[in-house]
Amino acid sequence: MGWRRVAASEATRVVVLGGGTAGWMTAAALAKLLGPLVRVELVESEDIGIVGVGEATLPHIRGFVERLGIDEAAFMQATHATYKLGIDFRDFGRIGEAYVHPFGSFGEEVAGVPFHHYWLELRRQGMAGPIGDYSLAVRAALANKFQTPLQDGSLASSYGYAYQFDATLFGPFMRDFAIGLGVTRTEGRVTSVERDGESGDVRALLLEDGRRIEGDLFVDCSGFRSLLLGSELDEPWEDWSHWLPCDRAAAMPCSHVTHEIEPYTRAVAMPAGWRWRIPLQHRIGNGYVFSSSFVSEDEAVEAIRGAAEGEILAEPRLLRFRAGRRRNSWSHNVVAVGLASGFLEPLESTSIYLAQVAVTYLLELFPAGGRIEARDRAEFNRLVDMEYDRIRDFLILHYHATERDDSPFWNHVRTMAVPDSLAAKMELWRDTGRVEKYSDGLFYNASWLAVYVGQGVLPRRHDARASLPDPLQVIRALQTLEGAIGDAVAAMPGHRAYLESRAERLAVAP
Amino acid sequence: MSDARPLPQRVVIAGDGQLGALTAVALKRALPSSEIVVIGGSFDPAALADTAASALPFTNRLHDSLGIDEDVLVRRCGASHRLAVRYLGWGGVEHEGVAAYGGAGDPALRTAFARDWGSGMRHASSERPAGSVSEALARAGRFARPSGEAGEPLAEVDYCLRWNGAAYRDLLVEYAHGLGVAYHRGRIVGGAPDGAGGLAAIAVEGVGQVTADLFLDCSGPQGLLSQLPDYRRVDWSDQLPVRGLIYARRGDPALSLADTILLTSSGWLAEGAGRDGRSRMLAAPEAATDADIRAALHAEPVSALALHPGRAERAWIGNVVALGDAAATFEPLGWLNLDLAHRQLALLLELLPGDTPDPRERDEFNRRAALMADRARDFVAAHYAAPAARGVFGTLARSPELALALDQFERRGRLPFFEETPMLAQEWAVMLDALGIPAGTSPLRQAADPRATAAAAEAMAHKCEAAVRAAPPYGEWMTRMLQAQ
Numbered sequence: 001m002g003w004r005r006v007a008a009s010e011a012t013r014v015v016v017l018g019g020g021t022a023g024w025m026t027a028a029a030l031a032k033l034l035g036p037l038v039r040v041e042l043v044e045s046e047d048i049g050i051v052g053v054g055e056a057t058l059p060h061i062r063g064f065v066e067r068l069g070i071d072e073a074a075f076m077q078a079t080h081a082t083y084k085l086g087i088d089f090r091d092f093g094r095i096g097e098a099y100v101h102p103f104g105s106f107g108e109e110v111a112g113v114p115f116h117h118y119w120l121e122l123r124r125q126g127m128a129g130p131i132g133d134y135s136l137a138v139r140a141a142l143a144n145k146f147q148t149p150l151q152d153g154s155l156a157s158s159y160g161y162a163y164q165f166d167a168t169l170f171g172p173f174m175r176d177f178a179i180g181l182g183v184t185r186t187e188g189r190v191t192s193v194e195r196d197g198e199s200g201d202v203r204a205l206l207l208e209d210g211r212r213i214e215g216d217l218f219v220d221c222s223g224f225r226s227l228l229l230g231s232e233l234d235e236p237w238e239d240w241s242h243w244l245p246c247d248r249a250a251a252m253p254c255s256h257v258t259h260e261i262e263p264y265t266r267a268v269a270m271p272a273g274w275r276w277r278i279p280l281q282h283r284i285g286n287g288y289v290f291s292s293s294f295v296s297e298d299e300a301v302e303a304i305r306g307a308a309e310g311e312i313l314a315e316p317r318l319l320r321f322r323a324g325r326r327r328n329s330w331s332h333n334v335v336a337v338g339l340a341s342g343f344l345e346p347l348e349s350t351s352i353y354l355a356q357v358a359v360t361y362l363l364e365l366f367p368a369g370g371r372i373e374a375r376d377r378a379e380f381n382r383l384v385d386m387e388y389d390r391i392r393d394f395l396i397l398h399y400h401a402t403e404r405d406d407s408p409f410w411n412h413v414r415t416m417a418v419p420d421s422l423a424a425k426m427e428l429w430r431d432t433g434r435v436e437k438y439s440d441g442l443f444y445n446a447s448w449l450a451v452y453v454g455q456g457v458l459p460r461r462h463d464a465r466a467s468l469p470d471p472l473q474v475i476r477a478l479q480t481l482e483g484a485i486g487d488a489v490a491a492m493p494g495h496r497a498y499l500e501s502r503a504e505r506l507a508v509a510p
Numbered sequence: 511m512s513d514a515r516p517l518p519q520r521v522v523i524a525g526d527g528q529l530g531a532l533t534a535v536a537l538k539r540a541l542p543s544s545e546i547v548v549i550g551g552s553f554d555p556a557a558l559a560d561t562a563a564s565a566l567p568f569t570n571r572l573h574d575s576l577g578i579d580e581d582v583l584v585r586r587c588g589a590s591h592r593l594a595v596r597y598l599g600w601g602g603v604e605h606e607g608v609a610a611y612g613g614a615g616d617p618a619l620r621t622a623f624a625r626d627w628g629s630g631m632r633h634a635s636s637e638r639p640a641g642s643v644s645e646a647l648a649r650a651g652r653f654a655r656p657s658g659e660a661g662e663p664l665a666e667v668d669y670c671l672r673w674n675g676a677a678y679r680d681l682l683v684e685y686a687h688g689l690g691v692a693y694h695r696g697r698i699v700g701g702a703p704d705g706a707g708g709l710a711a712i713a714v715e716g717v718g719q720v721t722a723d724l725f726l727d728c729s730g731p732q733g734l735l736s737q738l739p740d741y742r743r744v745d746w747s748d749q750l751p752v753r754g755l756i757y758a759r760r761g762d763p764a765l766s767l768a769d770t771i772l773l774t775s776s777g778w779l780a781e782g783a784g785r786d787g788r789s790r791m792l793a794a795p796e797a798a799t800d801a802d803i804r805a806a807l808h809a810e811p812v813s814a815l816a817l818h819p820g821r822a823e824r825a826w827i828g829n830v831v832a833l834g835d836a837a838a839t840f841e842p843l844g845w846l847n848l849d850l851a852h853r854q855l856a857l858l859l860e861l862l863p864g865d866t867p868d869p870r871e872r873d874e875f876n877r878r879a880a881l882m883a884d885r886a887r888d889f890v891a892a893h894y895a896a897p898a899a900r901g902v903f904g905t906l907a908r909s910p911e912l913a914l915a916l917d918q919f920e921r922r923g924r925l926p927f928f929e930e931t932p933m934l935a936q937e938w939a940v941m942l943d944a945l946g947i948p949a950g951t952s953p954l955r956q957a958a959d960p961r962a963t964a965a966a967a968e969a970m971a972h973k974c975e976a977a978v979r980a981a982p983p984y985g986e987w988m989t990r991m992l993q994a995q
Contacts, residue, residue, distance in 0.1 A: 034957045112540065112575065112859050120512040364924055368953040375917060379926065428870040433512060434861065436874060440927055459512045464864040465540060467514035 011039045012370045015205060015215035017190065017228060019044025021167055022338025022355040023221035024174035025064070029359045030366075031181035032068050037368050041184040043205060043213055048189070055167050055278045055285045056084060056265040056349040058442070059103050059160040064356050070177060076505040078173040079165035080281040083263045083495060085141040087348070091269035092455050094403050099130075099454025100264065101348075104137030104159030105446045107481060113465045116449055117433055118474050120459065121466035127475050131453050134478065135159075136485050141264040145492035155488055162349070164265060164278045166285075186213060193232045201333045202228060216370035218334045219362070224321055226340040233334055235326040243396045243418065244323035245294070245409070246273045246345050250301045251287035251317045255310035263495040267347060268307075271295065271407040275307055276346065281499070281507050283313055289345050294409040321345075323392075329384045330377045335362055342388055347398055350391050353442065357387050390441035393422040394448070401426075401455040426457070433459035515864025518544050518723035522712065524698055525728035526550025527560030528675060529834045529851050531682035533728050536576055538689040540859055547722070548686065549714055551695040556815050557730030558842050559834035559851035563789065564592065564672035564769075564782065566849035567611050568932070572856055578685070580655075580671070584991055587681055588674040588785040591984070592769055593667070594648035595844065599773035600896035601946015608768065609944040610645035611937060612668030642940075643667055646974035648767045652981040663973070663980040670845070672769075674786040694720065698734065707740050708828020708867075723865045724829050726858075727836040728851075735822055735832040742823035748907040749891045750819040752777065752793040752841035758809035760787035767984055771843070773898055776802035778843065793841050795903055817841060821883045824876045829867050831858055831875070838883040843890045844941070846932065850886045853932060854879055881930035888912040889933055889941075896945035916947070923949040 016027045019042055027042045065075055075081065086102035093099075107115030115134065122128035132138035137159035140146065150156040179185060188207035196203050205213040220228040229235045241247060256279070266277040273290035288304040295303075301316045325342025329335065336342075338355040361383045365376040399413035400422075418426075425436045425448070435448045452458070492498075499505055521537050523530050526548050538546045555561060573580065583589035594610040601607060643666045647653055656664040687693070696714040704710035711721040712734070727734040735741055766783035777794035792807045803811060821838035825831065834851035861875045888911055894903050895916055908916070911928050918924045919942055925935045933941075943949060955963075981987070 034953055037953055037957045117514075121514050124511055124513060363954060364952070365922070366953040368956060373921070375914075376922075379914065379918065383926075424870075424873075428874055432868050432871045434871060434874065437878065438929055440929060461515045461864070461868075462512050463862065464515040464517045465862065467517070468541075468543065 010369065011037055012217060012366075012368060013215045014038050014040045014217045014219060015213055016040065016042040016219045016221055017044075017205065018042075018221035018223060018338075018340070019171065019175065019185070020221060020223055020338070021171045021174070021352060022223075022340070022358075023219075024171050024178055025352075025355055026219050026221060026337050026359050026362070027183045028068060028174045028178035028181065029064070029363065031178055031183045033363055034366060034368075035181075037366075039184075040178070040182075041186055041213060041215070042178070043186045043188060043190065043207070045189040046187060055280070056087070056164050056276070056346070057162040058349055058353045059162045060353055060356060061162055068177070073502065073504040075173060076163065076165070077507050079163070079169045080283075080507045081163040081165035081505070082261050082280055082499065083146045084162040084164045084265060085137045085146065085159065085263045086265075088141070088262075088264050088266045089269075089398070089451075089454060090266065091404075092267075092274075092398055092402060094456060095269075095406065097454075097456070099450060100132055100135075100138040100141055101447060101450040101454070102132075102135050102137030102141065102159060103161055104135055106131050106449060107134040107478075110469075110477075111465065113463050114445070116453070117463040117466040118469075119478070120433060120462040122471070122474060122478065125471060127471070128478060129482065131449070133482050134485065136488055139485050139489045140492055141262070143489050143492075144260045144262055144495050145489055146263040146495040146498045147492045155484055161263075164280055164285075166280055167352075186211075190227060193228065195232075199332070200233075202232065216333065217367060217372070220334055220336040220340040221338050223339045224343070226326070226336060228334045229326055229329070229331060229336040229340055233331050235328055235331050237322075238324050238327055239322065240324040240392060241322055243392070243416065244345060244399070245291040245412065246289045247320065247322055248292050248297060248300065249287050249289045249319040249321070249345075250297070250304045251285070251319065252304050252308060252315070253283045253285055253313040254308040255283055255313060257310045259496065260494055261496050261499070265349065269404070269410075270303060272300070272409040274347065275304060277307075284308075284310060289347070291409055294407070294412075325385075325388050328377075328381045329358065330380045333372055335380070337362070341384065344388065344391055344395060347395050348391070348443070350442065354387065354391070358384055387441055389421070390438070390443065393419060393425065394443045394451070396422055397426070397448075397451055398455070401451065401457045403456060429457065430459055431461065433462035515866075515868075517541060518863070518865045520545040520547060520722045521724045521726065522720055522722035523548045523726045523728055524712070524734050525552075525557070525560070525730065525836075526679075526683070526693070526695075527553060527557060527728065528562075528679040528682060529557070529559045529848070529855075530726075530728035531679055531686055532576070532852070533726055533833060533855055534686040534691045535578070535682055535689065536572075536855055536859060537726070538686065538691050539576060540862060542689075545692060546686075546690075547692045547694065547720065549694050549696065549698060549712070549717075549720065552697045552729065554730030554732060554835075555813070556732070556817075556839070557835040558839070558847040560728075560730065561675065562842060562845060562848040563675045563678075563784065564670060564845040564848070565852065566670045566845060566932075567668045568849055568856075569852050570669075570671065572852050578682075581991075582681065583671060583673055583678065584988075587677040589671045589678075590673075590765060590783065590785050590988070591653055591669045591767060592672060592783075593644045593653070593669050593767045595941075595944070596768045596770045597773075597896075597944045597946075598770060600771075600893070600898055600944075602898050605898070605946050607944025607946060608645055608648065609937070609940040610642050610648060611670060612642060612644050612666060612934070641970060641974055642936075643974055643977045644669065645940075646978055647981055650978045650981075651767060651984055652978055653767055653984040653987050654981040663976040666973075667977070669767075672782060672784055674784070677786075698729070701734065701737060703739075704828065706828050707738070708830050709734070709738075722829075724831070724863065724867070727830055727832040728834055730835045731818070731839045733832065733836040735825070735827060735830050735836050738827050738830060740824075740827050743820050744823050746819040746821065746840060746887055749887065749909065749912075750840055751795045751894060751903040751906055752819070752843075753796040753817055754794045754798065754814055755817060755841070756792045756794060756803050756807060756811045756814040758790035758792075758807050759812045760784075760789055762787060764788045765985055765988060773896070773902060774806040775902060776806040777902065778893075779806055780842070791842075793843065819887075821880070821887075823880075825854065825879045825883075826867070826872045826875050829863075833858070837879065838886070840887055840890055843893055846886050846890060849932060850882060853882055857882070878930055881928070882932060884909065885911070885928055885931040888915070889931075889938070892916065892938070892942065893945060896947060898946070916942075919949055920947065921950040923952045923955065
């Protein structure tokens with residue numbers, strides 16, 4: 001029912017421009033899941049480097065890997081991947097303070113009232129530990145423990161996980177996978193674009209060597225250059241740099257200094273931005289994301305050099321970007337996926353996620369037969385915009401929710417006006433201890449809670465019902481939970497031991 | 511440092527129908543040390559959430575959380591189970607479709623795509639399932655409740671309850687009384703403003719002034735909220751065509767796992783089974799004549815009421831929160847009225863205020879309650895997109911969300927996710943399918959390997975067979991259930 005064999009001539013010709021992470025993810029997903037409906041050709045040039053963003057990922061990547069039928073072990077081995085339970089944020093709210101934003105929850109609701117209201121009530125009485133004490137993901141991360149969660153509704157299922165991997169290896173892994181599915185790879189540099197005089201649609205890409213690559217649908221994965229959507233179609237850019245002023249990153253790998261591998265990414269606030277620290281199997285990725293209005297490139301490079309713990313494995317590489325997005329990610333017959341559609345800094349590891357959801361929505365709204373309906377394009381843009389806007393607000397919160405006044409950068413972000421949508425969320429939280437609810441997009445209750453509490457934004461008042469139970473009973477319940485988490489963490493293997501026990505996931509030492 | 515807000519000292523609930531009574535039970539359980547007072551005695555037959563003798567699956571979960579045992583409802587309130595709705599005539603003459611409850615079914619059949627990518631319920635594709643376990647049971651007339659064990663044949667069964675309204679209300683009143691809820695009988699004749707948009711007190715005939723921190727309006731469309739100066743109404747009459755509900759006398763008791771909604775030339779006719787008798791109700795547009803109504807109803811009408819669909823622009827104003835028909839009024843197509851009321855109650859419990867409502871909390875409630883009401887309206891309005899409905903009800907306006915959903919469904923077999931939608935995407939899909947609105951084929955399905963699709967269909971058929979084998983005929987199950995005590 002519903003299935004028909006599609007003649008090769010009917011297949012939609014998809015041309016993917018750019019062979020980075022987004023390009024090969026797109027090509028692989030289209031070829032795998034739309035098989036007979038598409039002919040996918042990817043054009044890339046070896047002369048053009050890739051950004052290779054997103055060493056750290058979100059749990060959604062697992063769905064992508066599974067859906068494409070990729071073997072997790074092979075994927076982890078190829079990309080030198082480690083497991084990730086969350087992000088350890090340091091010095092954001094105040095210098096010297098830290099918290100983990102986990103892929104997991106904090107406690108459990110009681111009598112319909114979320115856990116954190118009881119926690120706030122006990123905290124008022126000086127009887128509660130840090131909120132992270134009541135999260136298995138946080139405690140396991142900080143203890144450098146890992147094992148995959150269960151799915152039985154128990155404490156052992158109260159968390160998720162993602163990967164930390166070498167993004168420069170992920171693209172090639174996806175490339176091999178995509179080529180295995182029949183994707184054509186064309187080496188060449190695009191010199192011009194042929195458009196339909198009437199509709200303005202892109203008809204073909206013209207390469208340096210004279211070849212002409214025709215297509216029905218073009219997926220722009222050309223990275224920051226946004227060759228088709230930005231340069232060719234001139235889709236307007238919505239600039240968000242007044243809220244997210246970081247516009248550079250200096251990235252540099254170093255060796256491990258400890259035997260154990262942290263199952264989490266670290267984000268450390270810096271005088272003019274923040275730096276990441278992402279432990280992979282054989283090395284640690286480091287990078288300083290900074291605002292060039294507040295620190296020079298040279299100073300930033302020196303800063304990241306100074307922050308490296310192990311032996312420096314490569315010279316710092318400088319990336320330039322702007323926060324914002326194209327007003328529409330799909331215009332005419334061009335869909336941008338990844339950096340060609342917009343950029344949000346990697347503070348919450350959202351880069352690969354944004355590419356993934358764009359591919360997901362493209363698959364759902366794919367113009368089978370090649371005819372693009374304006375309604376489907378509008379729907380795609382509605383969905384992508386919503387994802388961007390929600391992530392944007394969450395990222396801005398990390399900067400704005402601070403007491404830091406030790407540098408011009410932090411003074412700027414602390415005092416800047418934030419989007420109305422974020423201001424309303426923060427006011428609701430401050431006044432009532434409630435998190436604005438949505439089910440679509442990224443980052444739900446526990447994420448907002450982690451950042452609010454972790455960065456010292458506490459509500460003035462919480463739910464009246466938190467004062468109802470006997471405080472001694474609540475204290476005992478929290479102690480029981482804390483103890484159960486402690487036992488569960490103690491029983492978990494160390495992260496490296498867990499990886500080594502599943503040796504097929506380990507890369508051969510370089 | 512964060513402080514717990516002071517608890518409300520007194521909460522007054524206007525309305526003692528089944529909604530007011532359940533609200534009283536819920537509030538007293540949430541706020542055991544507060545005084546919960548019900549003001550009853552002015553029953554409004556236009557309060558459809560109060561007259562509804564049926565809820566939807568959400569209510570089962572609300573009941574569970576409030577300690578209301580389904581067995582007691584079966585034993586004392588004549589409760590019976592509905593697994594599906596049978597739609598007759600919506601897709602054209604003789605057209606029949608069955609829409610079962612629940613989001614289950616084989617994921618491979620639905621290519622529940624986005625969900626497989628790790629993003630929850632959203633954008634679950636809605637390809638027509640080859641069936642669900644609930645549908646198979648409804649067709650076979652067999653039933654048993656899932657035991658809660660994973661992997662059992664009935665694990666995917668979802669259902670809703672119908673009951674005798676008076677008996678259900680009496681049971682809730684008894685519970686409320688047992689919990690210590692106070693009760694006053696008397697008409698509400700006035701309110702004293704509190705200077706903040708809400709009420710300081712209400713005047714109750716024969717009782718006097720009753721003050722409260724919070725007033726919950728469960729008294730129907732003409733209730734407390736509608737008397738406030740800031741009350742505004744959003745009119746839905748361009749999207750929902752029914753203007754009159756006409757009820758027939760109850761028939762003989764009937765047990766059935768499915769109820770029927772039949773499209774006639776004079777409106778739609780809902781026929782519900784019930785252990786206390788079969789119910790029949792005609793929902794007619796303005797144009798219907800008495801003769802049309804009699805012909806469609808196949809009986810002498812015993813009561814009728816006029817309907818003006820719409821919702822309160824803000825269901826929570828000052829310290830007055832409207833639930834049920836006081837917040838939103840619409841035709842009871844698909845039994846959503848009580849379901850929506852219970853969702854509003856659950857939302858209130860989630861955002862329960864302290865002694866003084868916080869404006870931001872109120873805004874958040876109003877934002878979500880409005881989305882809930884609008885999506886419930888869209889679910890009802892979607893019925894009028896059925897091929898044969900246009901001839902009866904004419905062409906109606908559609909919200910942008912409904913227009914988008916129908917367009918995506920018809921062209922692509924896809925249902926976009928909308929926040930606070932009261933039904934699951936799968937429930938939307940089977941409802942549209944049962945109405946004769948064909949689903950388009952998504953590219954993912956076109957591209958799927960037919961062998962995998964066939965294998966999934968076979969697995970589903972086995973699952974349905976196993977469920978049918980595991981469940982006795984419904985009458986037998988009910989007899990055993992009633993004898994067991």
